Amino acid sequence: MSREQKKLAVLIDADNSQPKIIEGLLDEIANYGVASVKRIYGDWTDTKLKGWKNALLEHGIHPMQQFAYTTGKNATDSAMIIDAMDLLYAKNFDGFCIVSSDSDFTRLASRIRESGLTVYGFGEKKTPKSFMSACDKFIYTENLRSDEIEETDKAEKPKEPIKDISRDIRLLAILRNAVDDTSDYTGWSYLGSVGQKIVNKIPEFDSRNYGFKKLFDLMQSTNLFEFKEDSSFKTKAVYVRCKRSRNYV
Incomplete structure (x- = not known):
């Protein structure tokens, strides 16, 4: 019998999000649990949000109306925070998904985590570090856009140069340290533990930020690690060790 999935509350700031990410967003959220609540906040009388209409209908996202009473004041943020606290106090959820690039949600994320729930x-990549650090895990929405949209963007924008992973000293140090911190006396570390260790330190870390779908692919491309598989469990387990560690058993 499979484990019960986590119940998640998904709260979207329409003013700081785009409808083209919605399919990738919901697919990503499905990796962490079930979106029991899906709400999006904004002033729906504003024509700037009209692009969300089809996305809301197709994916069953409930629009929450918040009029912009005063210019320069973000009433949407306030409404979203109040709703989040109401849902938190209801104690019906295991975690929250906060979709926004606004630092105003930093304290909200911290408060939810203080209650023992996952955030x-x-x-977007422009999101302030304070908000990213306040989350258990932070995912760049640029990584969630559909292939069709990406192909359109490639035709409109000049192609960015591929990052040379071997020259990214900070990235290599992050990977090595995570393996060292989680390894046993033989130097081997469970790949899943390595990934969790990195995210615990750097919530916004994602192999997709470097052009790789999985952490295994990213680490393998550096040619600094060796891998082995253990098929003694129902699911295949992958272990990793730094190649420099030749003194291990």
Whole structure:
């Protein structure tokens, strides 16, 4: 019998999100649990949000109306925070997904985590570090856009140069340290533990940020690690060790 999935509350800031990410967003959230509540906040009388209409209908996202009473004041953020606290106090959820690139949700994320719930943040790469660090895990929405949209963007924008992973000293140090911190006396470490260790330190870390779908692919491309598989469990387990560690058994 499979384990019960986590119940998640998904709260989207329409002013700081785009409808083209919605399919990838919901697919990503499905990796962490079930979206029991899906709400999106904004002033729906504003024509700037009209692009969300089809996305809301197709994916069953409930629009929450918040009029912009005063210019320069973000009433949407306030409404979203109040709703989040109401849902938190109801104690019906295991975690929250906050979709925004706004630092105003930093304290909200911290408060939810203080209550023992998991916070998944979703936003653009321009999102302030304070909000990303306040989440258990933060995913860049640029990584969630569909292939069709990406192909269109490639035709419109000049192609960015591929990052040379071997020259990224900070990344290599992060990977090595995570393996060292989680390894046993033989130097081997469970790949899943390595990934969790990195995210615990750097919530916004994601192999997709470097052009790889999985952590295994990213680490393998550096040519700094060796791998082995253990098929003694129902699911295949992958272990990793730094190649420099030749003194291990």
